[in-house]
Amino acid sequence: MTEIKIMPDPRPRTRKPGRHNRRALRTRAKLLEAARTLFTEQGIEMTSIDDITRRADVGKGTFYYHFTNREEIVKDLIDWVIEQLLAVIDETCRDSTDLKTALEGVIKAHVTFFSNRWEDFVLFFQGRSELTIEQSYEGIETPFLKYLERVEEILERFIYRKLPAPVMRRIACAVVGLVSGYYSFAAIESLDDSVDLTIASLREAMVASLMRFIQEASIQPGPETLPAAAG
Amino acid sequence: MTEIKIMPDPRPRTRKPGRHNRRALRTRAKLLEAARTLFTEQGIEMTSIDDITRRADVGKGTFYYHFTNREEIVKDLIDWVIEQLLAVIDETCRDSTDLKTALEGVIKAHVTFFSNRWEDFVLFFQGRSELTIEQSYEGIETPFLKYLERVEEILERFIYRKLPAPVMRRIACAVVGLVSGYYSFAAIESLDDSVDLTIASLREAMVASLMRFIQEASIQPGPETLPAAAG
DNA sequence: ATTACATATGACCGAATCGTCATAATAGAC
DNA sequence: GTCTATTATGACGATTCGGTCATATGTAAT
Numbered sequence: 132m133t134e135i136k137i138m139p140d141p142r143p144r145t146r147k148p149g150r151h152n153r154r155a156l157r158t159r160a161k162l163l164e165a166a167r168t169l170f171t172e173q174g175i176e177m178t179s180i181d182d183i184t185r186r187a188d189v190g191k192g193t194f195y196y197h198f199t200n201r202e203e204i205v206k207d208l209i210d211w212v213i214e215q216l217l218a219v220i221d222e223t224c225r226d227s228t229d230l231k232t233a234l235e236g237v238i239k240a241h242v243t244f245f246s247n248r249w250e251d252f253v254l255f256f257q258g259r260s261e262l263t264i265e266q267s268y269e270g271i272e273t274p275f276l277k278y279l280e281r282v283e284e285i286l287e288r289f290i291y292r293k294l295p296a297p298v299m300r301r302i303a304c305a306v307v308g309l310v311s312g313y314y315s316f317a318a319i320e321s322l323d324d325s326v327d328l329t330i331a332s333l334r335e336a337m338v339a340s341l342m343r344f345i346q347e348a349s350i351q352p353g354p355e356t357l358p359a360a361a362g
Numbered sequence: 363m364t365e366i367k368i369m370p371d372p373r374p375r376t377r378k379p380g381r382h383n384r385r386a387l388r389t390r391a392k393l394l395e396a397a398r399t400l401f402t403e404q405g406i407e408m409t410s411i412d413d414i415t416r417r418a419d420v421g422k423g424t425f426y427y428h429f430t431n432r433e434e435i436v437k438d439l440i441d442w443v444i445e446q447l448l449a450v451i452d453e454t455c456r457d458s459t460d461l462k463t464a465l466e467g468v469i470k471a472h473v474t475f476f477s478n479r480w481e482d483f484v485l486f487f488q489g490r491s492e493l494t495i496e497q498s499y500e501g502i503e504t505p506f507l508k509y510l511e512r513v514e515e516i517l518e519r520f521i522y523r524k525l526p527a528p529v530m531r532r533i534a535c536a537v538v539g540l541v542s543g544y545y546s547f548a549a550i551e552s553l554d555d556s557v558d559l560t561i562a563s564l565r566e567a568m569v570a571s572l573m574r575f576i577q578e579a580s581i582q583p584g585p586e587t588l589p590a591a592a593g
Numbered sequence: 594a595t596t597a598c599a600t601a602t603g604a605c606c607g608a609a610t611c612g613t614c615a616t617a618a619t620a621g622a623c
Numbered sequence: 624g625t626c627t628a629t630t631a632t633g634a635c636g637a638t639t640c641g642g643t644c645a646t647a648t649g650t651a652a653t
Contacts, residue, residue, distance in 0.1 A: 312543020
């Protein structure tokens, strides 16, 4: 169980944003923390507002004072998780000198982040699962797109032959899909501790294959990216 | 939208299993098909029994005649999807002659399967997401474990130096995590058609590096797999 | 103390949901 | 046709849920 220090910001409500240690912020944080752990325990959709307010030990009306509905708190939490993940990725890749170290950095950042934050991985993964549903929360894909774009951005620094956007997107999908896909499966068993060790050796293999993939893609943009292929 | 020919079997209820084309089987199939598409549209947890019976155009009691609750139909469907996927994997890997073709076969099988069955991928992925939740359907991990074991089994045929079970498990996680992880992310954008093409070139790279990884692992089992690392 | 504003509360309502059950419809055996 | 086991039904009760609102409490400024 990881402690959370900073919680996602509320929408500005008054002219004095965080001037004083308003109790509202603490209450909001209690609600977010309760939701975060409950989502991990029961799943997002199985968690009712009553569950959240009960766990946070506040009245039900209080929830609706801070959030308009469950959709909002879900989106706030996912936004926040991805923001934190992006911060770690940026930090880890800051000193990258080439494509190889950048790829390694991205993968390493995911491992670092998720191995210390199981709840957040569950949130991330459940959010991603929502993306596959036709009628899911509106705009829930936004933080994930931002996340993909950031990864593309980092890799692009070291790819001198500029690749078409769809190709870059697929590369980013491959990188993050690979990491989180592996993680989610490895988590079926309680390999928790050894996941980090294993992925370290697997990482090399991943980096190698991704690099080869990128190199091939950058030599041959591929006729399949023509608009004719869309449909 | 893919048509389903065969649906998961009901628990035997009478002495005459499928002797006649009992209408019960057709009704059951209607319910399963309705659930399958609804789960894709709305998500498993957001779909009520009423939704299912309304879509299947049967009375509500009929649902409870065929299934004890939603948990049962969910598990039946996931069992069934994984069974179908395994069949395709077996078929594709039947003629594998070495590790390389076996790995290629496994990945190719996933692509073949999922590219024609979006609903089933969503089911698969949502089921996997449920695995990360503490209180999810009891025993829902069983089909996924079977699936991992089968993949290990196929690869093991061509690995002559026997690897420790945890290492094999991780390799299997990497293979299937990659495919489904990539797929799920690629699905954020409507790249549907080009996903297959892209993953084809990624496949080569992945196969090459996984082979290297397996070869290295089979030479050096690694001290990190000692029981001391558990805990 | 008083005033003004921000924050918190839980009773309450209507809608939705789960699961049951007595009854009805159907199909096959005779 | 009659009889019997199987299959299907939807009204029903109990419960839970999302969301509202009038009211209460806390807090900072004067």
